[in-house]
Amino acid sequence: MQLGRRSSGTVLLTLGFLTVALLTAMLAISMAAAPLSDVAYAAAPSPTETATNPGSPTRPSNLRPCPVPLAPLTEYGYASICWDPSSDATGVAGYDLYRLDADGFVLANTTTATIGGFSGVLNRRYTMYVVARDAEGHVSPPSALITVTATLGMTPTASPTPEPGDHTPPSQPTDLRDACLQDYRGVTFCWQPSTDNVAVTAYDVYRETATTYAKVGTVLPSGFLNFAESADVVVGQRYTYFVVARDAAGNVSVPSAPLSALAREGFPTPTPTCSVSYRAATWSSLLNAEITVRNIGTTPIDGWTLTVDYPASSVQLTSGWSADWTQTGTRLTGKNRQWNKVIPVGSTTQIGFTASYTGSQPAPVNFALNGRLCTAA
Template sequence: MKIGKHSLSAVLLTLAFVATALVIGSAGQAALAVPAPQVAAALPPQAANAAAAGDVTPPTEPGGVRPCPPPLAPTVPTGYASICWTPSNDDTGVVGYDIYELTSAGFVYRTTTTSTIGGFSGVYGRLYTMYVSARDAAGNVSLPSQMITTVATLGMTPTISPSPVPDDIAAPTKPTGLTDGCLADYPGVAFCWQPSTDNVGVAAYDLYRKTATTYLKVGTRTASAHPSFTESGLETGKRYLYFVVARDAADNLSLPSDSLSALAREGLPTGTCTVTYRATTWTTGLSAEITIRNTGTTTIDGWTLAIDYASPAPRLASGWSATWTQDGTRISGAHLQWNKTIPAGTATQVGFNAAHGGTATAPVKVSLNGATCLTG
């Protein structure tokens, strides 16, 4: 059997593409630049099937994401980055797969396909990071797939010479050493990492958090010798998945860092109040005397003191200098009219009596108007 010159070239080019594609997480690979999209970003098409309006179950996450030889490419002076994946499952059926590209502005929608192979045009020889999500007729969107980085090639048909590339195409190195809890007193997520390097210089780091449908860009940090990131407004005690991308002045992007599972912490007290708790105990009861001191710079006008105990908590019996109530393991005292205000630098005293089952435990947390107080 004879193989023509064009056919042989296509085979060799396809093999070269497979050999040079990179999947995130593979060790020892160097990254090239990832340019911004060459087409205007658009939103994925929305479902218009009214019959599926009651469907709230999203498709399963696309799996097995891998680089694939691009389909027959048009004769244009661009490259083509293409991936394949295994089909998602859905109770009513998947109607499309949306592909998103990582840019300096975040992940940008690029194209939609009904098959399990897809991609987009780009600069020949450059690496592109992307992910794919599945969508059903009701508009439910799956979890984003694993991210993948692959090179743009010229396709499987002969093309004209590729267009020239910019002068700086060297990307920063992949961020490493992500460490959770670098700022233990921060109320939310706080983590840090080792700085990346670049042939010209790293300009910034972009931070991403995984959500139910995408990888959300949640912040940018200017390059420094000790880079770190914080995010508030999260659910305390819950873990969130993050990754970091380094960027230089030419908008060349590094490979995404390995993912970090970061814990949203309560943080340390703000220091605007100090509470002194003194309890006299006996076999089945206790009498607690509490001093509330305003250590802030402004007057506290109206207050509620909350004292949280581990279970089993003492059982409130009576109290003084406040209106006392109990809800589960929390005993609370609200101001009376005569001690409603606590000027800066002054204090007020309150107290209560309670019963216990033989062991009088100390409070695990004391807060004033919802803010944790220092204890002393």
């Protein structure tokens, strides 16, 4: 009887080892078969570019797609990733996984393991990052971003019928370029527009902080896409940014590649050398503008060009006097005549024009003499 029990125990132990070996092999096959074409990575920013919290865990690294859990066989998708463990002097207590939504990053999962994920729309691509926490509440710098596709898991099931509506995200913003506005104090950069099956409605700008990726601005679509900030940056330091496009249905693009941008001094603001007084008389659909330009600088102005910018394109130049007038878009430009080419210090010259307009009476938004803004007299 004792011999029989020993043989039975040996058989059970052998079966246990075989089961573990089989599950390990299935996990390896699934990871090897992960569709890398569906995965987008963003390179981790240099640690020298972002301040870290003293005593915080190290940044989670090597984010990669991981097999979807075996148990939940559902018609919904599941986005799952793995990462290499962080280190900490007192030990890592857990990891927080954040998912990018239309309103920004939201906490999607908390785990003590180095694998995590969440349920989502089947075949939708999700962008996420991970931070580590220790028992004292210190939080690590955020990991690099990773974008993976929500799948059904290792055991296939029938694909559900797609829900109606727009589920197509915009394309990834590209070609981020630093210092697009050289005269701006702080950080400036620009990028190429995304495309969408309907329309891109906004671009959200994120900056890496010590523990997260914070949304620092939203830019509406335009012919020249650019972002600038000065209040929360220090001149001479670098900051890491990325841009996400979104549409009216709340679909978000894969984030752009990260950009390391330098906060710059910018050009000094020049002291105005001119002041302008403006008055206009109107009748019917015409306005008669009278402009007095005064030299408030310290040297005579020898040759000048005055630009007048209106907010409405409905203003159309018809004639002018005491200057050679032209129009480009909403800007009217007057160039000196030979007899009023020089404006001595403290002296004035008077010029004007007639223009047609529609709607309410327009008022200029600014005046500039030889490219430098004038003050209002």
